[in-house]
Amino acid sequence: MRLIVCGSGDAHGIPRPDCADPDCACARARRGAGTVRRQSCAVVEAADTRIAIDTGSGFQPCAALLLTHYHPDHAGRREAFAGVPAWGPDPGCEVAGLERFPAPDAVQFVAPFATLRIGALQCTALPLNHPIPAMGWAISDGRQRLAWLTDSYGIPAPTIAWLRAHPCSLIALDTTFPPGEPSAPRKGHGTLDVSLAALAAVGARRALLIHIGHRLQRWLEAGGALPEGVAVARDGESYDA
Numbered sequence: 001m002r003l004i005v006c007g008s009g010d011a012h013g014i015p016r017p018d019c020a021d022p023d024c025a026c027a028r029a030r031r032g033a034g035t036v037r038r039q040s041c042a043v044v045e046a047a048d049t050r051i052a053i054d055t056g057s058g059f060q061p062c063a064a065l066l067l068t069h070y071h072p073d074h075a076g077r078r079e080a081f082a083g084v085p086a087w088g089p090d091p092g093c094e095v096a097g098l099e100r101f102p103a104p105d106a107v108q109f110v111a112p113f114a115t116l117r118i119g120a121l122q123c124t125a126l127p128l129n130h131p132i133p134a135m136g137w138a139i140s141d142g143r144q145r146l147a148w149l150t151d152s153y154g155i156p157a158p159t160i161a162w163l164r165a166h167p168c169s170l171i172a173l174d175t176t177f178p179p180g181e182p183s184a185p186r187k188g189h190g191t192l193d194v195s196l197a198a199l200a201a202v203g204a205r206r207a208l209l210i211h212i213g214h215r216l217q218r219w220l221e222a223g224g225a226l227p228e229g230v231a232v233a234r235d236g237e238s239y240d241a
């Protein structure tokens with residue numbers, strides 16, 4: 001089973017269009033001298049089954065589509081849904097103070113911790129910490145399991161418990177911000193310190209940081225170090241699970 005990261009960036013991507021800071025990673029990416037990151041999406045493949053996760057700007061069409069939630073950087077590419085079976089969380093009722101993000105018509109709702117079978121793969125929906133209902137996906141080919149967890153501030157306790165009972169050989173987790181970003185809990189996106197603590201709580205042996213924002217990219221390019229077993233995902237890169 002392989003994970004192909006098609007978009008490792010946050011909602012704005014890198015370079016971020018509204019970032020004019022000449023010292024930012026955006027400026028280096030714009031010059032062709034730094035890392036470019038598209039909006040969040042991935043492909044998981046095993047045997048002859050290929051599943052797309054989310055429809056960010058790096059989206060690659062597959063025969064089936066799993067959605068994490070309905071923010072535009074994850075589900076905004078409506079042409080992606082034409083004729084393709086799609087599954088995602090029930091967006092539920094309106095969340096106080098936030099605009100509602102409805103699901104595209106074709107999406108079939110999956111309950112938290114429910115598992116569905118798509119070809120050779122078993123896909124389990126895992127609740128996340130985000131301002132609107134969001135679920136990551138654990139995907140197993142019967143031998144290995146990987147998890148794609150975005151958007152989320154850390155990992156909620158019931159999902160940590162599930163992951164401890166169902167070990168993954170690879171976990172990709174939202175880490176939008178460098179350590180200590182005060183707005184992260186409200187925005188429902190991981191900071192590096194919170195992500196590393198969540199991965200430790202799960203007992204993750206190998207992890208990929210995804211949904212990378214420009215400030216974390218700048219922090220990394222300034223020499224910020226990661227612990228062993230933790231890497232930053234790159235667009236277009238394949239990872240064996």
Ligand SMILES: [Zn+2]
Pocket residue numbers: 010011040071073074151211
């Ligand atoms: Zn997002």
Ligand SMILES: [Zn+2]
Pocket residue numbers: 016019020021024025026027214215
């Ligand atoms: Zn920037």
Ligand SMILES: [Zn+2]
Pocket residue numbers: 069071130151
């Ligand atoms: Zn989101």
